[in-house]
Amino acid sequence: MPSSDGTILHAVGLQRSFGSLRVLRGLDVQVRSGEALVIVGANGAGKTTLLRLLAGLARPSAGEVRVLGARVEPSAPDARRPIGFVSHQSMLYDDLTVAENVTLAARLYGLADPVGAARRALGAVELGDRAEERPARLSRGLLQRASIARALVHDPRLLLLDEPFTGLDGPAAARLTVLLEERLAAGVALVLVTHHLDEAWTLATRVAVLAAGRWALEEPRAGDLAEFLPRYHALANA
Amino acid sequence: MTAPAPASVVSPPTLDRARVVMRRGTIISSIALVGLVVVYVLALGFTPIEAHQGLAQKIFYVHVPAAWSALLGFSLVGIVSVLYLWLHDPRLDRFAASSAEVGLVFAAVMLTTGPIWAKPIWGTWWTWDARLTLTLFLFFLFVGYLSLRAAVHDRHERARFSAVVGIMGMILVPFVHLSVYLFRTLHPQPIVLKPSAPSLPWEMLRTLLISTLVFTVLYVGLVTLRYGIALAADAMEARDAA
Amino acid sequence: MRDAIRLALVVAAKDARAELRSKTALLSATVFGALVLVIFNFARDPTALSATDLAPSALWVTFAFAAMIAMNRAFTVEREHGALDGLLLAPVPRGALFAGKLLANLAFVGIVEAVALPLFILFFNLDLSRVFWGIVGTAILATVGFVAVGTVFGAMTVRTRFAELLLPVLLLPFMVPPLVGAVQVTSRLLADRPLSEMLGWLRILAAYDVVFVTVAALVFSSVVDE
Numbered sequence: 206m207p208s209s210d211g212t213i214l215h216a217v218g219l220q221r222s223f224g225s226l227r228v229l230r231g232l233d234v235q236v237r238s239g240e241a242l243v244i245v246g247a248n249g250a251g252k253t254t255l256l257r258l259l260a261g262l263a264r265p266s267a268g269e270v271r272v273l274g275a276r277v278e279p280s281a282p283d284a285r286r287p288i289g290f291v292s293h294q295s296m297l298y299d300d301l302t303v304a305e306n307v308t309l310a311a312r313l314y315g316l317a318d319p320v321g322a323a324r325r326a327l328g329a330v331e332l333g334d335r336a337e338e339r340p341a342r343l344s345r346g347l348l349q350r351a352s353i354a355r356a357l358v359h360d361p362r363l364l365l366l367d368e369p370f371t372g373l374d375g376p377a378a379a380r381l382t383v384l385l386e387e388r389l390a391a392g393v394a395l396v397l398v399t400h401h402l403d404e405a406w407t408l409a410t411r412v413a414v415l416a417a418g419r420w421a422l423e424e425p426r427a428g429d430l431a432e433f434l435p436r437y438h439a440l441a442n443a
Numbered sequence: 444m445t446a447p448a449p450a451s452v453v454s455p456p457t458l459d460r461a462r463v464v465m466r467r468g469t470i471i472s473s474i475a476l477v478g479l480v481v482v483y484v485l486a487l488g489f490t491p492i493e494a495h496q497g498l499a500q501k502i503f504y505v506h507v508p509a510a511w512s513a514l515l516g517f518s519l520v521g522i523v524s525v526l527y528l529w530l531h532d533p534r535l536d537r538f539a540a541s542s543a544e545v546g547l548v549f550a551a552v553m554l555t556t557g558p559i560w561a562k563p564i565w566g567t568w569w570t571w572d573a574r575l576t577l578t579l580f581l582f583f584l585f586v587g588y589l590s591l592r593a594a595v596h597d598r599h600e601r602a603r604f605s606a607v608v609g610i611m612g613m614i615l616v617p618f619v620h621l622s623v624y625l626f627r628t629l630h631p632q633p634i635v636l637k638p639s640a641p642s643l644p645w646e647m648l649r650t651l652l653i654s655t656l657v658f659t660v661l662y663v664g665l666v667t668l669r670y671g672i673a674l675a676a677d678a679m680e681a682r683d684a685a
Numbered sequence: 686m687r688d689a690i691r692l693a694l695v696v697a698a699k700d701a702r703a704e705l706r707s708k709t710a711l712l713s714a715t716v717f718g719a720l721v722l723v724i725f726n727f728a729r730d731p732t733a734l735s736a737t738d739l740a741p742s743a744l745w746v747t748f749a750f751a752a753m754i755a756m757n758r759a760f761t762v763e764r765e766h767g768a769l770d771g772l773l774l775a776p777v778p779r780g781a782l783f784a785g786k787l788l789a790n791l792a793f794v795g796i797v798e799a800v801a802l803p804l805f806i807l808f809f810n811l812d813l814s815r816v817f818w819g820i821v822g823t824a825i826l827a828t829v830g831f832v833a834v835g836t837v838f839g840a841m842t843v844r845t846r847f848a849e850l851l852l853p854v855l856l857l858p859f860m861v862p863p864l865v866g867a868v869q870v871t872s873r874l875l876a877d878r879p880l881s882e883m884l885g886w887l888r889i890l891a892a893y894d895v896v897f898v899t900v901a902a903l904v905f906s907s908v909v910d911e
Binding site for chain 1: 688692695699702703704706707762765766767768770771772773774775776777778779906910911
């Protein structure tokens, strides 16, 4: 259950290190229903690591992640149920059709009608007509949509996206933005890591800059992108 | 409620500390090497020559303790691997890697002295007796372990994967032993490497025990030295990253 | 628990469907197995070494190497496009994931062995009429253990550069006890020896299976979870 203030994701004191090698040095994250947190930062700042911790793919060295109140980690399968993850890799199997891939995801999430859910998810991303093809035949934009269908098939309350705008042309990026806005309106919480701040700016409820494993900045989105960019560059390259 | 900081978030290693450890390791190893000379003198000068096998039997005083050290090294890798998966302390991983490298050296020593001994006495370079076979397996397990470590670059992964191989290897050893035992009861072969235990005269036993002690000290010294080197490498990496 | 079984079957079915479509691993492994058998046949001097003396070793060496080729695929497919993450994200217990991969691996290795065995009978001119099921049973017993270990090691080596080389280096020591046991039992079967002479080896094989399937299932999460 989301808490009374609508918090879906709440992570406290996240650290990820191996001995003296510290990737993340103590991060807090809180995202409510209908909110989008956009994270930017230089390469190697730890953005992907953070996202993997939030998704339950990795265990933090310290701190914890809670989604809908349940503690998320690799050994807690059910806590991952409300989470959807879109990586810059498609996570699709080349030997299965797109429809089979999405149906597989539906089965893994224990949905009652996997085939039907897959069809609906593919319809929502307007991929119904290409669903019987193999991923290798799809362009980057279509592959992205298939990937999203896969992530959304189980109706997640929290959606994590790792650089989803990479490699998308104008129309594809616009379509993605529309889809994400729909999800936000439906009450989903979003955490989005991107290099393409211009495309994600309007989506953001809050913006955060990750630098050397810490938040250099974490605040509500205000003003326009042109004001923000200089501050961002100064922080990210510090 | 946040979890308490686990051991994986330890204070960073420094080059000074690494130097201290390396120096300690060098000292211990040097003592052991002196001890090795003593054993050499003892074995050749103050221990009776075995009646049937002659002078070639003397290699027994190096061969058996080397096998013991290899087994010690391997057992420690196995135990430390279990501890690592439980505690996730990088120091355990560093220790396991050091122990594996040193154990590999001892296993190699044992595997070369074995044939050198067997050939003049039994006319055969190799037998599938229990100790030789087991040490051969340890050798291959060490090689696999170290090859895997060399091939994995992410430190978290490397530590976890090594621990898994260490544990599986430790569990394999009894099965190897059982198989050799069963094989030999059905296909009796010469027992090359152990003079009949009940009639081992005191002088020989004494030399063997001293040699085993020296080899154990040598193991400790070499592992300490190797650990110090690993510590230095980590310290430099931490310094560069900061 | 029932859910875990269902999920394991979903994973195994996915692997089966994918492999039956591409067939690359199955074909490579079976062709490889057949070739090894042929080489064994030509490499022996028929007057010096009878077929029944060489046969058990030839069969099991063939099974061993062909199995390694078949097992390599299990995680290679997961590596492309990061598909393994998709499995790890889902609410699938790691034990179920391991069981699914193990089942798929057993099926593939089983297919390879099922093709190699008739060829083996053919090339070595053996009469297995009385002991056929004994050999099949031994094959199953010996295979389960090392495939469990291979499933765990495959998950590790797939992330390294020289996976095809590293997997054999790691796995071969673990294949020796089951192989030795299997060869011992097979040669006794072919020589019509009584069951009492095989019991010791069969016990080792069974113990190996129980121990290593359990341990492999337990350590699997340490391999796939970061």
